[in-house]
Amino acid sequence: DVKVTQSSRYLVKRTGEKVFLECVQDMDHENMFWYRQDPGLGLRLIYFSYDVKMKEKGDIPEGYSVSREKKERFSLILESASTNQTSMYLCATTRVEGYYEQYFGPGTRLTVT
Amino acid sequence: GDSVTQMEGPVTLSEEAFLTINCTYTATGYPSLFWYVQYPGEGLQLLLKATKADDKGSNKGFEATYRKETTSFHLEKGSVQVSDSAVYFCALITGNQFYFGTGTSLTVIP
Numbered sequence: 001d002v003k004v005t006q007s008s009r010y011l012v013k014r015t016g017e018k019v020f021l022e023c024v025q026d027m028d029h030e031n032m033f034w035y036r037q038d039p040g041l042g043l044r045l046i047y048f049s050y051d052v053k054m055k056e057k058g059d060i061p062e063g064y065s066v067s068r069e070k071k072e073r074f075s076l077i078l079e080s081a082s083t084n085q086t087s088m089y090l091c092a093t094t095r096v097e098g099y100y101e102q103y104f105g106p107g108t109r110l111t112v113t
Numbered sequence: 114g115d116s117v118t119q120m121e122g123p124v125t126l127s128e129e130a131f132l133t134i135n136c137t138y139t140a141t142g143y144p145s146l147f148w149y150v151q152y153p154g155e156g157l158q159l160l161l162k163a164t165k166a167d168d169k170g171s172n173k174g175f176e177a178t179y180r181k182e183t184t185s186f187h188l189e190k191g192s193v194q195v196s197d198s199a200v201y202f203c204a205l206i207t208g209n210q211f212y213f214g215t216g217t218s219l220t221v222i223p
Contacts, residue, residue, distance in 0.1 A: 041215060
C-alpha cells in the first residue's frame with residue numbers, strides 16, 4: 001500500500017512566521033501535489049512537482065513556495081504566514097504512467113493567529 | 114475549461130435510505146472519473162473509479178457509471194449506514210490535470 005505521511009496533523013503559527021509543511025511518500029511516485037481544502041471551495045491546487053527539483057504552479061501559488069530535493073519528499077513553505085492561510089493542507093502523489101489515481105496524506109490543519 | 118460540478122450539501126439521511134450524489138463534468142478530452150471519500154479528520158481516499166464511457170465503478174456498496182452522453186458520474190448506494198457519514202468528492206483527470214468538485218457532506222442518522 002502507498003503510504004503518504006505529513007509532518008503534523010495540527011499546527012498553530014503566528015502571523016509572519018515561516019512555516020514548513022512536509023510530505024513523505026514511500027512508493028517511489030514521481031508526481032507530488034499540495035492542495036488546500038476550504039469549506040465550500042473543495043480542493044485547490046497550490047503547487048505540484050513531476051520530478052526532483054522540478055515544480056509547477058497550481059491555481060493558487062501566491063504566498064507559497066515548494067521544495068523537492070529528494071523524490072520521496074515534497075515540502076510546502078509559507079514564507080510569511082497570514083491568517084488567510086488558515087486551512088487544511090493535503091499532500092498527494094501519483095505515478096507518472098496513466099495518472100491513474102491520487103494517494104493522499106492525512107492532512108495538516110494549520111491555524112495562523 | 115475542464116471542471117466538475119457536484120451536488121451541494123449537506124445531505125442528511127436515515128440509516129438504510131437510498132443515496133444519490135450527483136456529479137457532472139466538462140472535459141475536452143477523455144477523462145477518467147473518480148469518487149473520493151474523506152472521513153472526519155482524515156485525508157481523501159479513493160472510493161471508486163471508471164476510466165472509460167459505460168464503465169461502472171463499485172466499492173463498499175457504492176457505485177457510479179460513467180455516462181458520456183450526459184457527462185455524468187452520479188454516486189449511488191442502496192442502503193447507507195452511519196459509518197458512511199463523510200464528505201464525498203467527485204474528480205476527473207484529463208491529460209495531466211486533476212479537477213475536484215467542491216465536496217458533498219453526508220450525515221447518516223440512526
